[in-house]
Amino acid sequence: MKENRENKPVLKYLAVLLSLVLTGCGTIGLAQESTFESAYENGKEEEPAAPAYTxxxxxxxxxxxxxxxxxxxxxxxxxxxxxxxxxxxxxxxxxxxxxxxxxxxxxxxxxxxxxxxxxxxxxxxxxSGDAFCYEGLSRCRIDEGKGTLETGSETLHISNQTRVFSEGREIGINEILNLDTVTVRGIGHDVSSIVIEKGHGYLSLKDADALLGGWIEVGQAVISQITQEMLLTVPEGSYQVRLTAGDVDETREVTIKRNEENVLDLGDIELKVPVNGQVSLVISPSTATVRIDDVTVNAAYAVRLPFGIHQITASADGYDTVSEYFEVTGENTRVKLTLGRAAEEDTVSGNSTKEEETQAHTVTIKAPEDVEVYQDNLYMGISPVTYDKTVGTHTISLRKSGYQTKSYQIEVTDDDRDLVYSFPDLEKNINENIDASNTVSGNSVKNQTGSTVSGNTNTVSGNETTASQDTA
The missing domain is CATH 2.40.50.320 (Copper binding periplasmic protein CusF)
Structure with a gap:
């Protein structure tokens, strides 16, 4: 019993000490927790504010x-x-x-x-709900000089702000041909963009000498007389091509792809011994009316005539009528006529005087140099080349082996000026060993190299395709 009483003070002391320790630890723990929370609140990152779309x-x-x-x-x-x-x-x-x-x-x-x-x-x-969108337009008439685009039922306004696209890439507005199918978008009467939905490609003829003077029909899209070195610009698509000349009446099938050239090989056509020849006409002025054997002909195209002697007559307002005979003896004959100005009466002296002959105005394709130039499918020569000016809308095609063929549309007005055009350089094909043309023989279309060739792989900048025009 005595031993137990002696131990009680010790036990009380230990109990008090333990209580103090536990109380202190709790205080320290609370302080540490409070300090941690405060540090977290002061140091945490704030989320960025949402941008103001002002x-x-x-x-x-x-x-x-x-x-x-x-x-x-x-x-x-x-x-x-x-x-x-x-x-x-x-x-x-x-x-x-x-x-x-x-x-x-x-x-x-x-x-x-x-x-x-x-x-x-x-x-x-x-x-934009305010924008108009005209889809599937073709035969649009674009006049950059006047800043207009005529759809047939409406006249819209174009400017240097109008953007033009072909297969997702920007091109120049003068690369749109009136045979292309386009989508036009804008606000009010102002055209903001033009997208070529259906473009154009090219068709040339190989071994076609025996058919010169005949006719080629590419579906309902193109009908043209067959001439030397012709290059047809055709809307992209699949067509039946009909070729007629004398006793020949042949049909081929072709598929025209955008910016690609197809070569129609006519070497397999069997012909009879020729009894006629092709006659090329060079008439000045180019506006003259031409008759051969009392039949009116288009002097811009060659004509095929039977062997023998024929009479040609050319007449034009303000010029003396000229009539001559010529003979067709072979495959190719060239006839050249130049009309002189008609004499006018001098109202002062009563004497007849000869007005000084004036030369026709011309179109010159200056650049790029050393390329084949075609106007409306007809071969004009190697650039730089100059030829007689004819009023109207024309398609200028530039072609060179190993390069991508390009076409531009020009508007020639009736004025007393010579026109000079400079176009951007042609772009090389991606693979210089590949000729970007397809050979069409019989009813099949095959690439000459066996590889797929796309004329669309070249990037075209809208700033590079605008032709510069100088006036003389």
Missing amino acids: SASRGVLISINTEDRSFVIHRTAEGDDIVLNYTGATVVQDQYESPLTMEQLSAGEILDVTYDSESGRAGDIAI
Whole structure:
């Protein structure tokens, strides 16, 4: 009993000490927890504020880069190009507010875009509900000088702000031919973009000497007389080609692809011994009416006549009529006539005087040099080349082996000027060993190298395809 009483003070001391220790640990733990929470609150990162889409622009979509999620628009009001980026939060809609993906948009669309000018991030992208869109237009008449595009039922305005696209790439507006099928978009009566939906390719003839003076029909798209070194510009598509000359009436099948050339090989056509020959006419002025054996002919094309003697007569207002005889003795005959100015009565003296003959005005294709030049499918020569000027809309095609054939449309007006055109250099084919043409024989189309050749692999800049025109 005594031993137990002696131990009680010790036990009380230990109990008090343990209580103090436990109380202190709790205080320390609370202090540490409070300090940790305070440090966390003071040091944690704040989430960035959402961008403010305070900028808005309307423009033509130039291109989309899905890899870095960016796109380029040409702002019509500002007249410049701007690069913006998009995210998963960017809202993309059509003109009816239905959702779209960026991949569903295409070059030439007119877009209304809101974006943050500092970050360049787009918030909303929508096809403009104010824009018009005319699809499937063909035979459009474009006059760059007047700044007009005629659809047949409406006259629209074009300018240097109008962007033109072919297969997603920009080209010059003078690369649009009136046989192309296009989509035209704009606001009001102003054209913002033109997209070539169906372009053109080329068809040339091989071993066609025996058919010269005959006719070639490419479906309903092209009908032309067969001439030396001709190059036909044809809308892309599949066609039956009909060739007629004398007793020959042959049919071939061809497929024309955009910017590619097909060569129609006619060496397999069997011909009878010729009893006629081709006659090429060189008449000045070119506006003269020409008759051979009392039959009116088009002097721009060669004619095929039976062997023997024939009479040719040429007449034009203000010129003396000329009539001569010529003989066709072989395959090729050339007839040249130059009409002199008609004599006019001098009202002062009463004497007849001869007005000084004036020369016809000309068109010169100056550049690029050393290329074959064709106007409206007819071979004009190797550049630089000069020929008589004829009023109207014309297609100029430039061709050189190993290079991509290009065509441009020009508008020649009735004025007292000589015209000089300089076009961009032709672009080389990707593989210089490949001739970008297909040989068509019989009813089959085959590439000469056995490889697929695309004339569309060259990048075309809209700034490089505008022909410069000098006037003399």
